[in-house]
Amino acid sequence: MIDVQRKPATSIDAVDFKDLPFGKVFSDHMLVCDYVDGQWGDVRIMPYEDVKFPLSLHALHYGQAAFEGMKAYRMLDGGVGLFRPEMNFQRLNKSARRLCMPEVPEEVFMKGLEELVRIDSKWVPKEEGTSLYIRPFLFSSSSFIAARPSEKYTFAIITSPVGPYYSGTVKVRVEQEYTRSAAGGIGFTKAAGNYGGAFFPTREAQNAGYTQILWTDHRDHRFIEESGTMNVMFRIGNTFRTPPLSDRILAGITRDSILTLLRSWNEVVEERPITVDELRYSAEHGYLQEAFGMGTAAVVSPITTIGFKDKEYDLAYDEAGYGQRIKKALGDIRSGASPDRWGWMQVLEGLD
Numbered sequence: 001m002i003d004v005q006r007k008p009a010t011s012i013d014a015v016d017f018k019d020l021p022f023g024k025v026f027s028d029h030m031l032v033c034d035y036v037d038g039q040w041g042d043v044r045i046m047p048y049e050d051v052k053f054p055l056s057l058h059a060l061h062y063g064q065a066a067f068e069g070m071k072a073y074r075m076l077d078g079g080v081g082l083f084r085p086e087m088n089f090q091r092l093n094k095s096a097r098r099l100c101m102p103e104v105p106e107e108v109f110m111k112g113l114e115e116l117v118r119i120d121s122k123w124v125p126k127e128e129g130t131s132l133y134i135r136p137f138l139f140s141s142s143s144f145i146a147a148r149p150s151e152k153y154t155f156a157i158i159t160s161p162v163g164p165y166y167s168g169t170v171k172v173r174v175e176q177e178y179t180r181s182a183a184g185g186i187g188f189t190k191a192a193g194n195y196g197g198a199f200f201p202t203r204e205a206q207n208a209g210y211t212q213i214l215w216t217d218h219r220d221h222r223f224i225e226e227s228g229t230m231n232v233m234f235r236i237g238n239t240f241r242t243p244p245l246s247d248r249i250l251a252g253i254t255r256d257s258i259l260t261l262l263r264s265w266n267e268v269v270e271e272r273p274i275t276v277d278e279l280r281y282s283a284e285h286g287y288l289q290e291a292f293g294m295g296t297a298a299v300v301s302p303i304t305t306i307g308f309k310d311k312e313y314d315l316a317y318d319e320a321g322y323g324q325r326i327k328k329a330l331g332d333i334r335s336g337a338s339p340d341r342w343g344w345m346q347v348l349e350g351l352d
């Protein structure tokens with residue numbers, strides 16, 4: 001049962017869709033569902049507004065909190081499509097299990113998401129490269145400060161129209177001191193705290209003139225893991241290389257989609273550990289053709305400089321390179337310009 005309380009008048013007319021700051025403008029409605037006494041209650045869709053909470057809110061103290069990031073796209077025929085939403089649903093529950101939170105029922109996530117996007121479908125922008133960014137999240141909402149798992153939890157979804165994400169090119173520094181995640185830890189989850197822990201090292205790298213960190217393993221910083229908050233791909237010679245998934249790496253949906261796409265193009269793709277030394281050697285000897293981050297926000301984010309301990313290597317940015325070809329191919333599937341051969345799009349039928 002979804003309980004819908006509509007906003008009396010839309011705020012859409014006050015929004016300048018030509019100039020959208022990322023994640024600061026929210027659509028008319030939000031979804032909330034509470035877990036109390038071991039049970040999920042009704043899904044409520046209501047006007048987007050501030051909520052009241054006590055300062056003893058569990059999530060603020062102990063960080064039982066995880067989120068998802070996904071998008072709804074305006075299609076060429078005017079329709080609206082979600083890209084692989086069940087992957088986000090499954091991943092949120094993977095995060096929930098590791099963070100000792102109750103799993104969100106499929107009904108609540110999938111039906112709730114669809115209904116919310118349907119109600120706010122006018123908020124899915126039409127300009128090229130734009131989308132409605134969707135943020136489902138789950139957090140502990142008991143009011144006590146005893147250091148044990150929460151008893152109450154809240155699942156919510158808010159949405160935000162976003163402009164074309166011009167990430168530009170990125171300069172990454174191979175991290176030699178900090179770690180984003182460790183074996184046995186929570187690096188494979190989209191735990192809020194993973195981001196909290198990454199901001200400081202990222203700012204240090206930015207102060208040194210870089211855009212992002214190329215994260216390395218926790219043990220001795222020998223293996224490449226991720227680029228900022230994206231998975232990372234290298235084209236070395238004619239082979240595409242990305243680190244294999246582990247409990248230290250977030251299983252990106254963009255990563256998975258790009259691997260599928262490349263394999264369908266008969267490219268050689270390897271999910272195999274990449275050492276810092278190997279990357280450096282391939283950059284030094286001209287084998288490294290291309291490097292890019294992969295994630296929902298920018299899809300593909302070209303890396304043009306890699307900074308090692310004592311030396312930087314530049315990579316030429318090629319407009320006709322694989323990074324841009326991949327970005328276009330995924331964009332065409334999302335807009336309906338090319339066939340959806342893997343059934344990735346969930347198109348919302350019967351919108352008004």
Ligand SMILES: *Cc1c(COP(=O)(O)O)cnc(C)c1O
Nearest residue numbers: 229230231250252253254295296
């Ligand atoms: C969200 C995220 C990604 C990318 O995942 P997508 O599903 O492709 O958006 C990669 N790495 C980290 C650490 C992330 O949090």
